[in-house]
Amino acid sequence: MRHATEILDSKKHQHLHIINNRWSDACYQADNVNVVMSELQNLVHDYPIFIAKNPNTGQFQLRALLGLKGGVNLYVKDGQWRAHCFPLDILSRPFRLFMPESDNMETGAIAIDPGSALISENEGEPLFQADGSASARLQRINQIFSALVNGQQQSAEFLQRLHQLGLIEPVSINLTLKNLPNAAIDGLYGINEDKLSALPSEALIECHKNGDLYAVHLMLSSSVHIEKLARWYEEQESDL
Amino acid sequence: MGHTIAVIVIVGGGTAGWLTAGYLAAEHRERVAQGDLRIVLCESPNIPTVGVGEGTWPTMRSTLARLGISETQFMVRCNATFKQGSKFSGWRHNNSSEHCYYHPFAFAPGAEDGSLASYCALTNQWQGFSTLFGAQQSVCEAQLAPKNITHAEFDGALNYGYHLDVTAFGVLLSEHCQSVLGVEHIVADVQEVLQDECGAITALRLPDNQELKGDLFVDCTGFKSLLLGDALRVPFRSEAHYLFNDTALTTHVNYPAPDSEIDSCTHARATCHGWIWDIGLPHRRGVGHVFSSGYADVEQVATTLANHLGTDEAGLDFRKISFAPGRRDRIWQANCVAIGLSAGFVEPLEASALVMIELSAMALAEGLPRHTSQLPIIAKRFNAAFLYRWDRVIDFLKLHYALSERDDSQYWRDHRKTTSLPESLQELLTLWRYQAPRSSDFPMAREVFQSLSYQYVLSGLGYKPDLGREPTPDLIERAQHAIAHNQQVTNQLIHQLPGNRELINKIHRYGLSTI
CATH class of the missing domain: 3.30.70 (Alpha-Beta Plaits)
Structure with a gap:
């Protein structure tokens, strides 16, 4: 069930606590999450990273795949998260950023779903200190959203440069798994390796200098994790 | 005898002129780049262009793609919106609010042979044909767009064309043709059309005794038909006895x-x-x-x-x-072909003007003769194809009037008189008293209107075939499967598609991606 979100308020939510690491919660059930460029270096060790379009703007975004099927997060098993590092998007949950003007970060405010099962009056970490100032936990949340918003712009520009070089192409992930509908892995884009290797040397040097080439190689290397997801998917199917 | 065709002169700077120039220059890009072929567009500084309708067919998407114009640029520059078909209100009875039907652009898979329409006729759902087998009418009624912001340029969830500001479109085409496609532009009044002894055009006399020589001339001069009509004296054939509107x-x-x-x-x-x-x-x-x-x-x-x-x-x-409803007796004579209003015009009921320009420009560009000795053969083929198309456009437009039951004016009553119906349409209507329109009723590979379009109009206006049999179990199964599938697709699209204005605002802000 969906509840209305509330803007976080030091008076109204003064006693609010947040429960950590309860990965079975509904807010973590996603088959993909947004990723920003600065996360690539860490995330490629655990997650396959692709490109997808922002459903609201059509702009390219970086996306980490967490599952192969609508809404199922294969990284969560028996209440544990099966990776060492976490996407910022996951760490930001169950909070959300409310931005009335989508291109103006100054107007952004942190919001919470008052119906979330991760909210408590007595369990977990408090959000506010006795004097109403932000707790260490809330400060971390602020930093995460700040990194996400700033990274979004940087990532969009990075992907736009790749697109202009003709390096982005629609990809279809062909896995032969039983009961797997294709819907979850539609609409993804990846790097065209032939185009990459055929880049004229000036463009290649430019890509190297501005760090794009490094990021591209990180993305390419991350596709090995698809096999892991496929294995997890089949294990999960046989458990059912 | 004869010579190579190396210079094509287009006269007229309206939508027809620039679209023709664009098609020719895009199709023969290499030759134009090498200077082996010149495309010259000559327009008068004094003649305002006539906006031929503000609606396109879905063909405009492939036209823009061929010319290399981005959809985002087109939509922003031409104030374009998405058109998914036409909604006809009040065509059946006098009261315009009581009855309406749609002619959507979407294809209904498996309907070309008339079987699904037959199912509707046999199960008392004749007028439900367009919604039973297609989602587009429901999407239009909900005022939704045919695509999402995540769709690439020219791609969509449903088939679509555009509504647009044609004046702005002319400016965009003119810029694009000159700066990207290498079309040469001359602004001058044509003072005289010079012809050789065989009646072919050799050159146009411009002010200051200048001559613009060419091997092939395209008349895009609008209703005036300066080359084909005035100079080559190809007679005008009125169609006002079929289509009264002028x-x-x-x-x-x-x-x-x-x-x-x-x-x-x-x-x-x-x-x-x-x-x-x-x-x-x-x-x-x-x-x-x-x-x-x-x-x-x-x-x-x-x-x-x-x-x-x-x-x-x-x-x-x-x-x-x-306007005078009608067309020239021939559209191509000697080394002159007319494209646009100069070839003909009938009322804009099905927005056929722009699509006829696109089809003509495409046919000219694809079949461009390389040598003047080919001209008579190409002309013969072109005339046969396009006179056929004109006749089909007239049949299809007339169909809307012929099946109406309005009797609130002499105008509508006269529209139904047998003497005002083309013989070809009378034949089709006789056939369709006992069977639904099917693709084999129309022999051409590139028909302007497909059997499905006729099915929409006939079902919309209640012209139900008497099939005289029960539906076969096989047909029932196939139709019911298609209906269930369409219901599912319709629900999904209604849920997923954005409002038409919402999407257009987003396109203005973010643009559509090319992939």
Whole structure:
């Protein structure tokens, strides 16, 4: 069930606590999450990273795949998260950023779903200190959203440069798994390796200098994790 | 004898002229780049262009793609919106509010052979045909766009064309043709058309005794038909005995609010004098009343249009456009081909003007003769193909009038008289008394109107075939499966697609991706 979100308020939510690491919660059930460029270096060790379009703007975004099927997060098993590092998007949950003007970060405010099962009056970490100032936990949340918003712009520009070089192409992930509908892995884009290797040397040097080439190689290397997801998917199917 | 065709001169700088120039230059890009072929467009500094309708067919998407114009650029520059078909109100009975039907652009898979329409006729659902087997009518009624912001340029969830500002389109085409496609542009009045002893055009005399020589000439001079009609004296053939309309009163109206939803179809509302179009652009609606000057005068029609708009006619700024419905006897003669109004024009009921330009420009570009000795053969083929297409356009437009049961004016009653029906249409209607339209009723590979379009109009206007049998179990199963599938698709699309204005705003802000 969906509840209305509330803007976080030091008076109204003064006693609010947040429960950590309860990965079975509904807010973590996603088959993909947004990723920003600065996360690539860490995330490629655990997650396959692709490109997808922002459903609201059509702009390219970086996306980490967490599952192969609508809404199922294969990284969560028996209440544990099966990776060492976490996407910022996951760490930001169950909070959300409310931005009335989508291109103006100054107007952004942190919001919470008052119906979330991760909210408590007595369990977990408090959000506010006795004097109403932000707790260490809330400060971390602020930093995460700040990194996400700033990274979004940087990532969009990075992907736009790749697109202009003709390096982005629609990809279809062909896995032969039983009961797997294709819907979850539609609409993804990846790097065209032939185009990459055929880049004229000036463009290649430019890509190297501005760090794009490094990021591209990180993305390419991350596709090995698809096999892991496929294995997890089949294990999960046989458990059912 | 003869010589190579190396210079093509297009006369006229309207949509027809620039689209033709664009098609030719894009199709023969390499030759133009190497200087082996020159495309020269000559337009008068003094002649205003006539906006031939503000609606396109889905063909415009492939036209833009061929010319290399981005969809985002096109939509922003030309104030374009998405058109998913036409909604006809009041065509069946006198009261315009009581009955309507759609002619959507979407294909209904498996309907070409008429079997699904037959199922509707056999199960008393004749008028439900368009919604049973297609999602587009429901999507239009919900004022939704045919695609999402995540769709690539020219891609969509449903088939679509555009509503657009044609004047802005002309400017965009002109810039693109010159800066990207290498079309040469001359602004000058043609003072004389010079011909050789065989009647072929050799050159155009321009002011200051300049001559513009060419090997092939394209007449895009609008209703005047300066080359094909005036110089080559190809007679005009009136079609007014079939299609009576010869006048349009047009105006622009504002939306009630800047964020009012934009309809994603052309409205065609019948009145006792003819019909009213209503086309939504982002910033205004283009509205016009098409009628026959032989049956109604301008004052009557202005009143009807003002009443329809719910305003005082004194507050409306009408523009009157007169036209002779008809076409030239031949469209290509010697080394001259007419494209656009110079070839012919009939009322804009199915927005056929722009699509005829696209088809002509494409045929010319693809079949461009390399040597003058090929001209008679190419001309013969071109004439056969396009005179056939003109006849089919006339049949299809007339169908809307022939099946109407309106009797509130002599205009509508005369439209139904057998003497006012083309023989080809009479034959089709005789066939369709006992069977649904099927693709084999139409022999050409590139028909202007497919069997499905006829099925939409016939079911919309209640012309139900008497099939005299029960549906076979096989047909029932196939149709019911298609209906269930369509229901599912319709629900998904209604849920997923954005409002027409919402998407257009996003395209203006973010653009569509090329992939």
